[in-house]
Structure formats: structure tokens, C-alpha cells
Amino acid sequence: MTAAGAGSAGEWERLFPAAARPAPALLTLTAAQADAIRSAAAAAYPHEGCGLLAGVEEEEEEGVAGRVTRVVAAANVAPRAHDRFEIDPRAHLDLMKALRGTAERLLGHWHSHPDHPPTPSATDLAQAWEPGLVWIICAVTAAGPGDLAAWRLTGEGDERRFEPVVLRIDG
Numbered sequence: 001m002t003a004a005g006a007g008s009a010g011e012w013e014r015l016f017p018a019a020a021r022p023a024p025a026l027l028t029l030t031a032a033q034a035d036a037i038r039s040a041a042a043a044a045y046p047h048e049g050c051g052l053l054a055g056v057e058e059e060e061e062e063g064v065a066g067r068v069t070r071v072v073a074a075a076n077v078a079p080r081a082h083d084r085f086e087i088d089p090r091a092h093l094d095l096m097k098a099l100r101g102t103a104e105r106l107l108g109h110w111h112s113h114p115d116h117p118p119t120p121s122a123t124d125l126a127q128a129w130e131p132g133l134v135w136i137i138c139a140v141t142a143a144g145p146g147d148l149a150a151w152r153l154t155g156e157g158d159e160r161r162f163e164p165v166v167l168r169i170d171g
């Protein structure tokens with residue numbers, strides 16, 4: 001999501017303090033949640049679809065793992081929605097209200113890549129500055145949704161890049 005979603009990095013930190021932590025290296029989705037993302041990606045085609053992911057973090061032998069508890073649909077408010085996404089800021093605020101007082105936090109977000117593989121684009125890297133969030137990308141074509149892949153930001157300055165997050169689909 002872009003800075004337009006939350007105003008500024010400072011504002012983001014105020015609204016989403018947990019986002020300052022590194023994103024989990026593993027992420028678990030239910031099959032129904034994965035299907036919800038794929039269906040929304042297909043519905044948005046040929047535009048990019050997008051939404052938010054809430055969940056909890058659990059310590060595992062392999063490290064911190066995120067488990068998604070909610071997949072939230074959000075309007076893509078980017079002016080160039082065919083190859084950009086910008087999550088409706090109202091969806092952020094509604095989700096944060098819903099998460100208040102729960103053990104869940106904002107774990108990340110998802111968007112689709114119409115007619116492109118589910119790997120982060122140069123644009124994605126340019127607009128990514130929140131290291132605490134997992135990015136799920138869903139490939140989609142006119143024939144329907146394709147693969148899901150998960151990513152997190154790592155490195156700083158010239159070394160800034162996305163690295164894969166292990167995505168597990170359960171139940």
C-alpha cells in the first residue's frame with residue numbers, strides 16, 4: 001500500500017505500531033482464505049485487486065509464524081488500477097477498529113498481478129517501506145486466478161528487496 005493509505009510513515013507507526021516489527025518468515029492461510037483472495041483477484045481482473053490480512057503470531061521452531069485470521073476485501077483506489085494498487089484507507093481504519101482489544105494485528109496485505117507472475121514488481125518495491133507486513137501476491141489472468149506467493153521486505157538502502165515468505169495453506 002502506498003503512503004496515501006495512512007498519510008505518512010509517522011502516522012502509520014502511530015496507527016499500526018506492531019508494523020515496526022519484522023514480518024514473519026512463515027504465514028499460514030486456510031484454504032477458504034486463499035480461495036477468498038483468488039476469487040477477489042478474479043473479480044477485480046483486469047484491474048489489480050487488493051485487501052488486508054489480519055492475524056496472530058506464534059513462536060515455532062522455525063521462527064515467528066503468522067496465522068491469518070481475517071482476509072478483508074478493500075477497494076483499490078489507485079488511479080491506475082490496471083497496474084497499481086492502493087488500499088482504500090477507510091478499510092485500514094475499519095480493520096484497526098475491529099482489531100482493537102483482540103490478540104490480532106495487521107499482518108499484511110494482498111494484491112493481484114493481472115497477467116503477471118506473483119513476484120513483486122519494481123513499483124511494489126518502490127512503494128514498500130513497512131518491514132512488518134507480509135505481502136501476498138496473487139497471479140490472475142482472464143482464465144482465472146493463479147498462484148499465490150508471499151513476500152517480506154528485507155535489507156536497507158540499496159540492499160532493500162523482497163524475500164519469499166513460506167506460505168502454508170491449511171484446512
Ligand SMILES: [Zn+2]
Nearest residue numbers: 111120121124
Ligand atoms: Zn504488485
